[in-house]
Amino acid sequence: xxxLKAIWSFISDQILGMKWLQDLIAxxxxxxxxxxxxxxxxxxxxxxxIYDVIKISFLLxxxxxxxxxxxxxxxxxxxxxxxxxxxxIGANILGALLGTLTPFCSCSSIPLFIxxxxxxxxxxxxxxxxxxxxxxxxxxxxxxxxxxxxxxxxAYVVSGLIxxxxxxxxxxxxxxxxxxxxxxKSGAISEAEQETMTKRDRLIYxxxxxxxxxxxxxxxxxxxxxIGALIHNWIPEAWIEAVLGTSNPFSVLIxxxxxxxxxxxxxxxxxxxxxxxxxxxxxxxxxxLMMSVTALSLPSLVMxxxxxxxxxxxxxxxxxxxxxxxxxxxxxxxxxxxx
Amino acid sequence: xxxxxxxxxxxxxxQNYENAVIAAQQCGIKEPVEHVKDMLDIVALGVLAxxxxxxxxxxxxxGRLLTVDxxxxxxxxxxx
Numbered sequence: 001x002x003x004l005k006a007i008w009s010f011i012s013d014q015i016l017g018m019k020w021l022q023d024l025i026a027x028x029x030x031x032x033x034x035x036x037x038x039x040x041x042x043x044x045x046x047x048x049x050i051y052d053v054i055k056i057s058f059l060l061x062x063x064x065x066x067x068x069x070x071x072x073x074x075x076x077x078x079x080x081x082x083x084x085x086x087x088x089i090g091a092n093i094l095g096a097l098l099g100t101l102t103p104f105c106s107c108s109s110i111p112l113f114i115x116x117x118x119x120x121x122x123x124x125x126x127x128x129x130x131x132x133x134x135x136x137x138x139x140x141x142x143x144x145x146x147x148x149x150x151x152x153x154x155a156y157v158v159s160g161l162i163x164x165x166x167x168x169x170x171x172x173x174x175x176x177x178x179x180x181x182x183x184x185k186s187g188a189i190s191e192a193e194q195e196t197m198t199k200r201d202r203l204i205y206x207x208x209x210x211x212x213x214x215x216x217x218x219x220x221x222x223x224x225x226x227i228g229a230l231i232h233n234w235i236p237e238a239w240i241e242a243v244l245g246t247s248n249p250f251s252v253l254i255x256x257x258x259x260x261x262x263x264x265x266x267x268x269x270x271x272x273x274x275x276x277x278x279x280x281x282x283x284x285x286x287x288x289l290m291m292s293v294t295a296l297s298l299p300s301l302v303m304x305x306x307x308x309x310x311x312x313x314x315x316x317x318x319x320x321x322x323x324x325x326x327x328x329x330x331x332x333x334x335x336x337x338x339x
Numbered sequence: 340x341x342x343x344x345x346x347x348x349x350x351x352x353x354q355n356y357e358n359a360v361i362a363a364q365q366c367g368i369k370e371p372v373e374h375v376k377d378m379l380d381i382v383a384l385g386v387l388a389x390x391x392x393x394x395x396x397x398x399x400x401x402g403r404l405l406t407v408d409x410x411x412x413x414x415x416x417x418x419x
Contacts, residue, residue, distance in 0.1 A: 075387075075388065075402055076387040076401075076402065077385060077386070077387055077388075080387060103388070105388065105389075107348040107349055108387060108388045108402075110378060111378055111381060111382045111386070111387050111388070111389075112387045112388070114378075114379070115382050115385070115387040116387075118382070183379075187379065189382065190383065190384055190385035191385055192385025192386060192398040192401070194398050194399060194401045194402075194403075195398075195399050195413075201403075201409065204409065205403050208403070208404050212351065
């Protein structure tokens with residue numbers, strides 16, 4: 001038993017946490033700039049910045065590669081074919097799960113919406129898919145586990161999926177699901193699945209996804225880590241406590257209000273979340289911040305506006321925001337389980 | 340042989356089209372590669388993720404940026 005624990009600690013600290021990297025960078029900074037600099041606030045910030053950027057970049061590239069390989073088995077055309085066969089809440093659940101597994105680029109959201117609708121998939125199910133897609137990401141899950149541990153990572157994924165399922169179901173039940181632009185419903189659609197991919201095809205795909213995604217995301221990582229470093233070393237704990245801390249009953253609302261208009265890739269939010277967590281911000285508030293940044297984005301709303309009528313767009317937006325706030329308060333209430 | 344490169348949204352789709360043009364040249368295909376950018380046309384073909392590639396009416400790739408070599412292989416496969 002102790003051996004298992006030791007092995008898990010090793011994996012957690014050195015492989016996922018890359019503690020050896022932390023020590024290495026500290027040593028380099030000390031050798032180059034002297035101990036005084038290394039211990040100083042600027043030194044610590046530089047240390048944190050370099051370490052976090054390298055750590056996240058490396059983990060990200062490895063994760064995206066592996067996960068893209070897995071996702072090559074779940075192209076959206078296949079998801080469309082599978083979802084078309086199910087009804088009711090089962091379809092929503094399946095939609096949410098497939099949203100996690102299917103590779104998704106926000107510029108695909110329109111063709112996807114049109115394709116799913118013409119295949120007879122109800123809007124509610126499509127929305128379950130669209131809510132979970134940006135929100136729950138396999139790569140992010142593993143990164144979350146490495147930084148926050150299993151309990152919080154699982155909490156994030158499960159809440160995201162439940163939000164997607166309930167959100168999609170509510171959209172359908174409220175009748176708003178019908179408010180789709182006419183051109184979406186009427187029109188040609190074919191069943192097309194691309195030819196079976198060889199292993200080499202999948203490796204080429206995984207590599208391309210790794211490089212493309214990394215390039216897209218690197219800016220968000222740099223900004224996210226910079227903000228994380230600021231929070232870590234420069235912003236007084238008291239301020240953070242006052243605005244986002246557990247003693248502030250509005251912290252979840254504030255976090256959601258800050259997160260919603262911002263869009264960043266989920267990988268960029270993780271270093272910020274990490275720093276806030278060490279400053280004592282509640283789990284629920286952090287979840288609310290991460291979810292509001294990723295679930296809703298101006299680009300995807302602009303695109304959805306072209307295919308759905310305002311009433312449906314507003315319903316979708318409203319349900320997701322309210323859902324995130326509820327999740328935030330719920331997890332703050334059970335915060336003691338995670339700390 | 341009718342080759343269509345699907346996708347007009349981003350860098351990947353443009354690259355896919357350019358790779359298709361080069362591959363078609365290498366295989367001696369006379370007909371120019373068509374670059375389909377209209378979203379509704381692409382959906383009508385059944386493709387939901389860009390970039391895509393269609394050879395003689397059959398979808399051979401969707402959601403993937405293909406290398407020139409991959410496209411050459413696909414062209415050769417469909418030439419028989």
